[in-house]
Amino acid sequence: MQSLYTNGFENIYDEMYKTFINYNDEFKFYSKIIKQYKKENVLEIGCGSGNLAKLFINSPISYIGLDLSNDMVQLSQNKNPTGNFTQGNIEGFKLEKRVDSILITGRTSSYLLTNSTVNNALNSIHKNLNSQGILCFDFIDASRFFSIIKNGKHIQHKAKVQSELYFRDSYMTPNKQLDNFMFDWDSHYYKKNHSKNITITRDTSTVRAFTKDEWKLFLELNNFELLEFIDRKSYAFDTYVVIAKKK
Ligand SMILES: C[S@@+](CC[C@H](N)C(=O)[O-])C[C@H]1O[C@@H](n2cnc3c(N)ncnc32)[C@H](O)[C@@H]1O
Known part of the structure; x- marks a missing residue:
């Protein structure tokens, strides 16, 4: 676990990342995709300190945030008292109700260090998505x-x-x-x-970091149909955004 995500450092993370990442742009970009695929609700995995959450909560798209760090979940909840946040691990989480779409932003995929972690994560994501559900995430292009x-x-x-x-x-x-x-x-x-x-x-x-070919294979092996890779420059990294559909 990264030290900056817990033990009070989450507040520093929050302040600093607000200056690195333009969350309004992030919201415009990801909410457009969710609308384009006619999805009504979203789970954000690795919701961090709830900056994207805030914008979704004030939109017609219904939102749940999940993070491994309890401190991040607490901070998100304090900043967004009407929001729905829960502690959980991308590997093996279980929602009460399946969702239409799942987002993983801010290069959180970089923490999927082994192939078995990637497969476990995709397996849990698959189980928690409605039929035809959409998975959208970014990764650093190796x-x-x-x-x-x-x-x-x-x-x-x-x-x-x-x-x-x-x-x-x-x-x-x-x-x-x-x-x-x-x-x-x-x-x-x-x-x-x-x-x-x-x-x-x-x-x-x-x-x-990942290559596009690695993700093509991981998605195929875990019963997702790859819909699109979007080349998206973001702070400090060359990033692709992936859109995939549950088969
Ligand atoms: C780089 S931050 C991105 C946060 C947020 N998406 C943003 O853009 O500000 C990565 C987040 O993923 C969370 N995280 C790391 N590993 C995780 C896991 N296995 N399951 C769920 N969340 C995880 C961390 O606690 C952290 O809040």
């Missing part, structure tokens, strides 16, 4: 991303939160010792006070 980070890549993000200046220095490098297209992502979160850097936390994780 083909483009690895050529950029091949020799290590430093990326800095800045966020101004209530007149405090926060930074995240990320260093990404391929991890060639592991199976799959994995990379090590070291992040140093700090704020500046009178030009002194004050460390908030360090987060070291190993995460995964």
